[in-house]
Amino acid sequence: MKKNKNVCATCDEICHYIEEEVKPGDTVRLSLGRCYIPGKVVNNNDGVIQIEIDSEMIKGLSTIDVSKLKEHLVELEHECPDGMCCTLEAKDE
Numbered sequence: 001m002k003k004n005k006n007v008c009a010t011c012d013e014i015c016h017y018i019e020e021e022v023k024p025g026d027t028v029r030l031s032l033g034r035c036y037i038p039g040k041v042v043n044n045n046d047g048v049i050q051i052e053i054d055s056e057m058i059k060g061l062s063t064i065d066v067s068k069l070k071e072h073l074v075e076l077e078h079e080c081p082d083g084m085c086c087t088l089e090a091k092d093e
Contacts, residue, residue: 003084008091011070017088018066019047022078030064031074037064 029038039051
């Protein structure tokens with residue numbers, strides 16, 4: 001059974017969370033503005049994440065520098081291999 005944790009966080013806090021907590025092999029679902037980007041993390045280099053995307057419209061490897069797009073962050077869902085799922089919803093700073 002998955003454990004869920006939902007929190008509101010500033011965009012800076014979400015960027016910091018990605019840098020510190022998101023590991024290769026984790027599944028993330030990023031909402032950036034109107035874009036929804038689901039995929040498995042391949043690499044995380046200080047918040048520049050590579051994601052293997054396998055959705056209906058987009059497939060392949062994508063590199064996203066989250067800190068450069070932080071003003072467009074709406075939500076991050078982070079699913080760890082241990083079954084924990086954290087949802088961080090962006091709030092106004």
